[in-house]
Amino acid sequence: MIKLNNIRKTYINGSDTLVVFENLCLTVEDGEMVAITGRSGCGKTTLLNIMGLIDSPESGAYFLNGNNVTALSEKEKANKRNKEIGFVVQDYALIDYYRVIDNVALPLVYSDVGRKEREERALKALELLGIEDKQKCFPPMLSGGQKQRVSIARAIINNPRILLADEPTGALDKKTGMAVIHYLRKINEIYKTTVVIVTHNQELANMCNRSIIFEETLKLRDKK
Numbered sequence: 001m002i003k004l005n006n007i008r009k010t011y012i013n014g015s016d017t018l019v020v021f022e023n024l025c026l027t028v029e030d031g032e033m034v035a036i037t038g039r040s041g042c043g044k045t046t047l048l049n050i051m052g053l054i055d056s057p058e059s060g061a062y063f064l065n066g067n068n069v070t071a072l073s074e075k076e077k078a079n080k081r082n083k084e085i086g087f088v089v090q091d092y093a094l095i096d097y098y099r100v101i102d103n104v105a106l107p108l109v110y111s112d113v114g115r116k117e118r119e120e121r122a123l124k125a126l127e128l129l130g131i132e133d134k135q136k137c138f139p140p141m142l143s144g145g146q147k148q149r150v151s152i153a154r155a156i157i158n159n160p161r162i163l164l165a166d167e168p169t170g171a172l173d174k175k176t177g178m179a180v181i182h183y184l185r186k187i188n189e190i191y192k193t194t195v196v197i198v199t200h201n202q203e204l205a206n207m208c209n210r211s212i213i214f215e216e217t218l219k220l221r222d223k224k
């Protein structure tokens with residue numbers, strides 16, 4: 001579960017202070033699949049980065065799976081992130097000179113899992129995403145939709161309870177984008193993984209259980 005209480009986040013640029021959120025409260029229950037939409041620059045990536053323990057708010061409290069994680073050290077945050085959160089980014093962030101299967105297995109290298117088990121688990125994740133036939137390919141040989149499926153396989157390799165996706169379909173055509181959402185839904189249904197997606201596309205947002213719209217700074221509209 002994700003619980004944000006009275007979050008305030010600003011960016012300071014010289015003498016300018018940009019208030020991205022103030023008193024932001026948001027709860028995502030276990031097993032939900034939630035979409036966050038809103039105009040460009042309204043703070044969606046900032047919010048996802050806070051949820052993913054990549055960025056920190058200035059004030060307010062963040063409870064992740066029941067633990068107050070607001071004041072953890074960078075090292076403790078990195079550890080929690082690796083165990084509890086999967087992150088999918090728009091530009092895939094795959095390593096071009098690693099085979100697909102090795103890209104997917106990479107997070108396990110930091111979790112002390114032996115090579116054979118790493119490959120078995122990576123293959124299973126690739127099968128779930130319907131892309132096991134590309135396991136020995138290198139990322140430059142894949143289409144955008146295939147790369148995004150590989151990056152989703154990598155994000156779920158540690159069985160995270162929470163999967164965060166920042167515009168996972170932003171670079172894809174509509175049909176390929178819908179296929180990607182379909183796989184995120186499948187992960188949500190099979191593993192009961194909590195999924196939070198940021199998207200520009202209202203049609204994709206409607207494929208989630210709940211859609212949250214950032215209407216302007218500070219205001220959230222929640223449609224269940």
Ligand SMILES: Nc1ncnc2c1ncn2[C@@H]1O[C@H](COP(=O)(O)OP(=O)(O)O)[C@@H](O)[C@H]1O
Binds near residue numbers: 011038041043046047
């Ligand atoms: N590192 C940063 N330093 C200063 N301002 C930033 C930084 N990151 C984002 N911003 C600003 O914060 C606002 C929210 O950005 P962002 O969360 O990326 O929005 P979105 O993802 O909804 O497009 C924007 O006005 C953006 O310019």
Ligand SMILES: [Mg+2]
Binds near residue numbers: 044046
């Ligand atoms: Mg963004």
